[in-house]
Amino acid sequence: MEDILDVYELPYDPKRPVVCMDEKPYQLLGEAREPLPMVPGSDRKTDSEYIRNGTVSIFAFVEPLGGTHHVSVREHRTAVDWAEEIKYLVDVMYPDAEKIILVMDNLNTHKPASLYKKYPPEEARRIIKKLEIHYTPKHGSWLDIAEIELNVMTRQCLSRRIADIELLRSELSVWETERNTTAAKVDWHFRTGDARIKLKSLYPNFTIAS
Template sequence: MPVAAARPIVLRAAERERLKKMAYGHKTEHRLRMRAQVVLHAARGRGNARIARETGLHLDTVRCWRGRFAEHGLAGLTDRERSGRPPSFTALQVAEAKALACRLPAETGAPLARWSCPELAAELAARGITGPISASTVRRWLKDDALKPWQHHSWIFITVPDFRAKAERVLDLYARTWQGVPLGEDEYVISADEKTSIQARCRCHPTLAPGQARAMRVNHTYGRGGALAYLAAYDVHQATVSGRCEPTTGIDPFMNLVAQVMSREPYASAKRVFWIVDNGSSHRGQKAAGRLTKAFPNAVMVHTPVHASWLNQVEIYFSVVQRKVVTPNDFTDLAQVGDRLRAFEDRYNATAQPFQWKFTTSDLDDLLARLDRHTADRQEQSSAALTA
């Protein structure tokens, strides 16, 4: 009986590129890698017998995938749907498992803070909803609806009545406006705060630099060399930072930072310098504002709303410091920490650009409107539950 001639394979550029990624990709499944190699060999005009010898596959296997690609292209290299064995669990059991995952464990009497897949599997079996079930099966069910009961996010409601007014003042200053009047060339906006408890952790073994296929290695065991506070004043529009290290935070350390900034030009002779601060104990309330103005008459303190430190741009700078200077923490003593922070200030000021602050008063109004709607919905649900 004559053997059928091998199907000719002609590849387009896009198909060839895709097949090469499949054939030589480290994350490609072995079965897909071999199928792609069969097609690439066939596109070079090689016969099925030769391909079988070079790939180590059976001749019939080579003939199969060569023919499947010739008929269906790349889609032909995937497995066809199979009926498989009947499902072990019903749709009702799956729905009840998801419903349980969407309830707080405390509501069900379980002494847990959050559900995990093993805990859910054990609870389903204990309640008789299912028989013995694996955690991986539960995880697969939850994945279908993007349910992750083991995760949590914190939130807080805005409760201060003057939130919008205080937030609007800060946002207007970022837009170079104060009480509806544009700021002049000799008026500046400073965002200031403290980054507390920066430790000096001296690793018991030297940190190893990264190498080929190896990340930087930092020894877990360390000795404590103390901690300091890093105070920084960030000029919002000039993108310059003035910082200092202090043993701790407080009124005096903060005023030392203010004096360091306000004694220099252009701030010493400026018409006004606005200091945006949060409600920390070092600069809280009208007493702090009066203390600042008494020491420097051209300085104006502006507080962010309570629980709104995210409006303070210096927090963005602190996040940069955390990523680029503090982590991983490997310092012999506090003097080295201070030297590194001061050196980074010089490096940052040489190239920094103002942050692209995009949250405006319009965005603030949208946020407050969404929160109001959410609060109203919660109140309606609570009222309905009480009257039910």
Template sequence: MSRRLGTAPETGRTWRRRFLERGLDGMGDEPRPGVPRKITDADVERVIVKTLEETPKNATHWFTRSMAAATGMSQSSISRIWRAFALAPHRSQTFKLSTDPLFIDKVRDVVGLYLDPPEKALVLCVDEKSQIQALDRSQPILPMMPGVPERRSHDYIRAGTTTLFAALEVATGKVIGSLHRRHRATEFKKFLAKVDKTVPAGLEVHLILDNYATHKTPDIKRWLLAHPRFHLHFTPTSASWLNLVERWFAELTQKILKRGAHRSVQALERDIRTWLADWNEQPRPFIWTKTADEKVWRRPASLR
């Protein structure tokens, strides 16, 4: 029993003995030594109800100080109650639900490609990371030292922007990339032509992409008619998390863009190309683990 409940064997023996001696009366807590409780269960309930159902008059959410003033308790008591019941009024998260009427069908289509890709075909996750800014700090970056993190000025100098078009191969993690100063249908068409040249002629090409207007222009549709081996699979609206290339963009942002300093767009593009080449030398695929039906009813946390 103790192993099933995750308790020490001695604890299990103690409760069993108390039940045999006094029945259900022996299962309650015995008086404990020390100072009696000053905060009653009613006090705890009052704090929880105020936290969940009310807001202070002069703020959008409760702080320990304002809740202590409203209840007559100490800030430390409020803090302990909030921690005990996993309440964090200072935290807030954002979300957006897709209103796509074909949401479930599109999720099943895309996830089906991830879990059971067609034979003699390549599945590519496609998107563009637009408006990547070449930023240089206004003062030199101070390097990390023992006990001191790297330091940089909060202000920066803009030197222009570029756009990265990327196609992530689901099976291997390799990425086809192309940099352009603009992100119109013209540039997307050039990128499709590059993908067409890169993928062996004997393979069908399945592209997973979002509903951006440049992906659906008449010129793009004419190009697709002239290249029938290309098949487009659109993610639902407001569901960019379904596209695995977004996870790859997060890697690029974290490792190159977030703390990078570039005095020109050319320098920025050079670093991106270098990082892309290094990635493709040792690519790492992102493994999708949830079925479509599991994914529809859970928040997107199954990328690893």
């Protein structure tokens, strides 16, 4: 936990951006019956019955101090999918960075080894050398700012049924553009000193002998 909090205290450096990454499943839902449109004095009416159109995975990247955001939708959540997203992070989002300080959870696919499942060893190693990876602790996903980003995205963009992956990609592309246009940043206030006070039960209790 303190490792992640130390990362969040680093000053902004465009050559060494701090980027948080997370992903979430999303179920595509279609309408079993055509909704009744909204009219003056009455909300849009949607039937409780729906059609399941499968599940996709949404990947999110956010640079808290730089205000850069990226989301993408993939049909699967595999090591190869993660590897392709990380290559995009390195080569498209931050091609001029000396090092990308990457914060993410310790999911089984979120490993440097996943890059070798997609790319030749030389290419995989090139990508890895651009990363400085910091994993959130077990049961500590609340430390990943990208999880906050996904929650904001869900409230602002996904609070309705979306039937197919192309529509979902289109909606999230518009949302991403708006987030980047406003350069929405995150002002993280919870510091290591705060953790040692508010979460003191997590620390061992030392008794100093007199």
